[in-house]
Amino acid sequence: MSLASGSRTRPKAPEERTAPEERTAPEELAVPTAGTRTEPTEKPAEKRAAALPLAPSRPRLHRAPVVPRILRAALTGATKSAAIVALLLVWELAPRFGLVDRTFLPPFSEVAQAWWELVANGQLADNAQASLVRSFSGFGIAVAVSVPLGLLIGWYRPVADLLNPLLQVFLNTAALALLPVFVLLLGIGETSKISIVVYACAWPILFNTISAVRTVDPTLLRLAKSMDLSAPRLFQKVILPASVPTIFTGIRLAGAVSIVVLVAAEMIGAKAGLGYLINASQYNFAIPQMYAGIVTISVIGVAFNQLLVAVEKRLSSWRVPTTG
Secondary structure (H helix, E strand, O other), X not given: OOHHHHOOXXXXXXXXXXXXXXXXXXXXXXXXXXXXXXXXXOOHHHHHHHHOXXXXXXXXXXXXXHHHHHHHHHHHHHHHHHHHHHHHHHHHHHHHOOOOOOOOOOOHHHHHHHHHHHHHHOXXXXXXXXXXXXXXHHHHHHHHHHHHHHHHHHHOHHHHHHHHHHHHHHHOOOOHHHHHHHHHHHXXXXXXXXXXXXXXXXXXXXXXXXXXXXXXXXXXXHHHHHOOOOHHHHHHHHHHHHHHHHHHHHHHHHHHHHHHHHHHHHOOOOOOOHHHHHHHHHHOOOHHHHHHHHHHHHHHHHHHHHHHHHHHHHHOOOOOOOOO
């Protein structure tokens, strides 16, 4: 045997050889296979927290307790009605202490008693119904005519230039000053009374609608035009929503005017209505009944205004409330 052959290294014994499946990769290169479990290198609690997916947390709705809400509502109502309660208290005590002549200003309790008597015998309901039918009819016609006309005048400048001088003339003519003209032309029936209400209500609605259209944010108009909106869609999506608050300001003014003007019209040649009730009570020197009619008109006016405010909030629900 040669030396070269003797210099060969002795092969390892079978037990010294490392089987391929027993070789281990470095720890940092080890990849766990399915069914195998690796030793955790971090704390179990931290690993479980990291392994679990984070579910989106839902905000908890914290409802205020019922009693504090009721107390806050009662406090708010008391604050808002404090001035009215003070007025009624002064009205009740001033005649009783001789500060005013109770013949011409009876205590509020006597007025309330007279109001209840009018309710019981049906006179108040009949007269209030006649006034409300006239007032709402004239008010509705004024809204139906003035809002579209105001949108037209406010949007088209040539129409505004043509009609503006004529509108200014009628605006500065008081409705009650034209009452004899309406009576001469239309008689003393229902037509003249509804017409005077339409005339008185039209101008606040008309001019507020014109102002609403002309004061729409120009940025909104440019954005709408850049989207190639047609004229009807522009009115529907931009002009009308942006004009609602200012238009309803005029409508609320017209609602108050409709009742005031109607009462004055009913004092001339009417056979029913709250104005007729007040005028007839004055002639018959039924002073508590006269004040009962006045209080009824005030209550109707406040209720009508609150109804218009609720409608305005409904139509303006898209607006973002201001925080201050």
